[in-house]
Amino acid sequence: MFKIRNAKMDDLQDVVDIENLCFIKTEAATKEAFIKRIQYTPDSFFVAEDENGKIVGIVNGPVIENEFITDDLFSESKENPKLGGHQSVLGLAVTPQYQKRGISSMLLTHLENEAKAKNRKTVTLTCKENFVPFYEKMGYMNRGLSESGHGGVTWYNMTKKL
Ligand SMILES: CC(C)(COP(=O)(O)OP(=O)(O)OC[C@H]1O[C@@H](n2cnc3c(N)ncnc32)[C@H](O)[C@@H]1OP(=O)(O)O)[C@@H](O)C(=O)NCCC(=O)NCCS
Structure with a gap:
């Protein structure tokens, strides 16, 4: 269990x-980034x-004002708002x-339920094209190409309304 x-x-x-077993070096978050994420946003890091x-397994990400992910989030951290x-x-x-x-699926569902309880509007993420069906199966909508250039590849915005 x-x-x-x-x-x-x-x-x-x-x-x-x-992270390093699952992602190549240019896409993996660094130890420094994880220190900040655990320090500032342990409430949305599972x-x-x-x-x-x-x-x-791990799932993590900050609560943000915009509906879509921007590259600055990968290196900068601040505390999550209490609600919204x-x-x-x-x-x-x-x-x-x-x-x-x-x-x-367990990790994402847990993150979604916690976010819903805090009145967050959506869950938002970016993924490569081959993962679009994976997230669609979990109820996410493909919102088109992301502006993110993280790791030098093309990303899609995927969102799920809570
Ligand atoms: C992607 C990843 C997180 C999936 O983890 P997992 O615990 O194996 O996923 P689950 O067992 O919850 O699988 C959920 C469903 O997604 C499917 N799935 C898993 N990997 C998939 C892939 N690469 N493409 C499409 N579907 C996939 C599973 O077959 C399963 O479907 P089913 O329930 O109908 O059998 C894991 O493979 C991983 O860490 N990969 C490397 C890092 C990565 O690429 N992360 C996500 C990219 S943004």
Whole structure:
């Protein structure tokens, strides 16, 4: 069984390890970025743990004013507003050996429910073209090309109304 909980600073190295297993270097968030995200936005940073307390998945992103993600969010962090705004997802990753067991769905659903409880308007994220169907299956709408140049590739804006 897997449990979803908020991230804490003790999780830092595990979180960095999962990110680097799942994303190439130009797309992976850095340790410095994760320190800031755990410090400022632990309320919208979740980890999935197995029955032994091993972290096997992460989802994180700040609450933002705009409906779509901008590149500055990848390096800068500030506290989330108590209520309202849009919940972004900057990263969703599951350790390769634990993929295809529904862990990413559990993480996203948890993030969405927490965001809904705080009156956030949407969940907003960017993904590459091959992941558009993955997020559509989870109820996200393809809103077209993003302005983001993160990692030097083309991204699509995907949003879900809460
Ligand atoms: C994408 C990722 C988070 C999925 O995690 P996961 O825990 O294996 O996902 P789930 O088990 O919850 O799968 C949910 C559904 O999505 C499907 N799916 C998984 N990866 C997919 C992909 N690359 N493309 C399309 N569908 C995919 C699964 O088959 C499953 O569908 P089903 O329930 O009908 O069988 C994981 O593969 C990962 O960390 N990849 C590397 C990092 C990454 O690319 N992150 C997201 C990109 S923005």
